[in-house]
Amino acid sequence: MKTRKLLPPLLLAPLVVAGLTPTVAQAASEPLSSVATWEMNEAPGASTMLDSSGHGVTGEIGSVVKTGVRVHGAVAYRFPYGAPNKTPADTPRLVTVNSSALNPGGRDFSVTIRYRTTHDFGNIMQKGQHGAKGGYWKLEAPHGKLTCLFRGLVNGKLVGKTVNSGVALNDGNWHTVTCLRTATRITMTIDGTKTRRAYGTTGTISNRVPMTIGGKVNCDQVKITCDFFTGDIDRISVDAG
Numbered sequence: 001m002k003t004r005k006l007l008p009p010l011l012l013a014p015l016v017v018a019g020l021t022p023t024v025a026q027a028a029s030e031p032l033s034s035v036a037t038w039e040m041n042e043a044p045g046a047s048t049m050l051d052s053s054g055h056g057v058t059g060e061i062g063s064v065v066k067t068g069v070r071v072h073g074a075v076a077y078r079f080p081y082g083a084p085n086k087t088p089a090d091t092p093r094l095v096t097v098n099s100s101a102l103n104p105g106g107r108d109f110s111v112t113i114r115y116r117t118t119h120d121f122g123n124i125m126q127k128g129q130h131g132a133k134g135g136y137w138k139l140e141a142p143h144g145k146l147t148c149l150f151r152g153l154v155n156g157k158l159v160g161k162t163v164n165s166g167v168a169l170n171d172g173n174w175h176t177v178t179c180l181r182t183a184t185r186i187t188m189t190i191d192g193t194k195t196r197r198a199y200g201t202t203g204t205i206s207n208r209v210p211m212t213i214g215g216k217v218n219c220d221q222v223k224i225t226c227d228f229f230t231g232d233i234d235r236i237s238v239d240a241g
Contacts (some may be wrong), residue, residue: 028108028182032239035101039235041075044068049095053237057099062092065214072116072174074234079214081119082228089221093228095213102127103206104137104150108241110180111148113139117231118172120144123215124229125236128207135205139179140227144168148179148188152203163188163198174234 036057038049046067049059061067066078082093115124120143128136135152146169151160163186169175180187181202188196210217213233219226 028110028180028241030108030241032108032110032241035238035240036097036099037235037237040067040077040233042067049097055101057097057101059095059097059211059213062094062096062214064090064092065095069232071232074114074174074232076232076234077213078232079229081230085221085225089219089226090228091217093214093226094217096210096217097213098210100206102211102238103134104152104181104204104240105206106183106204108180108182109137109150110178110239111137111139112176112178112235112237112239114174114176114234114236115231116172116174116234117141117144117170117229119230120168120170121227122229122231123212123227124233125211125213126216127211128205128209129216129218132207132209134207135203136207136209137181137205139177141170141229144170146175146177146188146190148177148186150181150186150202150205152205154201154203159201159203161186161198161200161202163196165190166194166196 034053036051036055037053039052044067047061049061051057069076069078082090123138123140126138135158137150140147145164147162147164149160149162151158176191178189185197185199215226215228
């Protein structure tokens with residue numbers, strides 16, 4: 001009888017089924033629920049940023065921000081160029097949302113944004129800022145790399161973790177980025193394909209400062225720069241556990 005040669009077992013790669021790839025939200029300890037969704041597709045001249053989630057978390061649009069801008073197949077808000085340290089501070093460049101629902105507290109918390117820019121600076125959005133009691137979170141773009149920071153209280157002390165995109169995203173194309181904060185890490189997903197992580201706790205975050213889009217609210221361009229964002233934003237959503 002002829003002896004058969006046994007082949008070694010195959011090393012199987014993890015199976016990823018189209019349409020069933022785990023999402024960032026599914027990586028949270030519990031399913032996340034919508035806090036607010038801003039489609040940012042209001043007509044030109046709009047002064048109110050509407051919340052399509054049904055929770056009524058509306059925002060006030062500064063007079064310098066251009067709404068109803070059609071760009072690269074989308075309708076978006078345009079934040080015109082403004083030097084990040086030029087005086088005087090220019091509050092009408094911001095969109096502000098005053099809601100305590102945008103405080104993560106100790107919950108799993110995620111922010112998803114679709115944006116485009118050709119500049120290498122700017123605070124894109126934040127709730128609170130350095131020096132704010134109760135911690136803060138923000139998305140900014142130093143050197144064109146999107147950076148996500150959560151800084152909260154752990155046993156009475158502020159502890160922060162940061163994760164960035166690893167590559168510059170200021171190529172003028174639309175990019176969709178989700179930043180998820182859980183009890184043990186921050187996870188950033190870029191355009192649904194690239195994942196970056198930073199491990200560690202970021203504690204409890206709760207402050208009374210309005211959430212701003214386009215820069216800081218407490219700045220004077222002398223001691224504290226406003227770090228204005230220049231570019232277009234198409235959509236933002238916030239979810240929490």
